[in-house]
Amino acid sequence: SSTPAASLSPFVLRRVNLFSRLTDEELSRIARNAQRRSVTRGTVVVRSGDPTDSLYILLTGSAKVTNTDDEGREVILSLLAPGDFFGEMGLIDGSPRSADVVALESCELLQISQPEFQRCIVDHFDVALSLMRGLVQRLRVADRK
Numbered sequence: 082s083s084t085p086a087a088s089l090s091p092f093v094l095r096r097v098n099l100f101s102r103l104t105d106e107e108l109s110r111i112a113r114n115a116q117r118r119s120v121t122r123g124t125v126v127v128r129s130g131d132p133t134d135s136l137y138i139l140l141t142g143s144a145k146v147t148n149t150d151d152e153g154r155e156v157i158l159s160l161l162a163p164g165d166f167f168g169e170m171g172l173i174d175g176s177p178r179s180a181d182v183v184a185l186e187s188c189e190l191l192q193i194s195q196p197e198f199q200r201c202i203v204d205h206f207d208v209a210l211s212l213m214r215g216l217v218q219r220l221r222v223a224d225r226k
């Protein structure tokens with residue numbers, strides 16, 4: 082199910098690392114322009130190869146980021162916990178989704194559209210920097226593999 086996230090309290094959004102330094106006013110603006118989605122266990126929220134249109138933030142629950150190897154076996158790239166974001170890669174370079182993101186239990190998600198996300202990173206250097214930090218951390222993990 083999907084509903085406007087306007088009623089989401091700034092307190093909830095402030096716990097999201099990406100947004101931790103924004104003002105209440107800005108958090109309310111993001112909430113007004115975002116959709117809140119509830120999904121059940123096993124839902125493929127983002128599917129590898131699909132076109133990209135939004136960024137997601139996991140508010141509650143857990144999810145896995147997976148790919149398949151050459152033999153068709155599932156490879157877990159990452160596990161996501163509340164406060165984590167996903168779906169940013171396609172928004173950054175316009176490419177299709179690079180992996181599947183699957184709910185491991187019932188999850189509450191915040192879905193932020195591409196234009197809103199772009200406005201947010203243009204207006205707030207902190208958000209752009211947090212995003213880059215997240216990407217660098219993933220690159221470090223990938224380098225160790």
Ligand code: CMP
Binds near residue numbers: 170
């Ligand atoms: P996107 O490519 O838009 O859709 C799939 C998402 O999975 C991707 O954005 C990232 O948010 C996430 N993702 C892809 N690869 C990895 C990885 N190696 N580690 C963690 N998250 C990933």
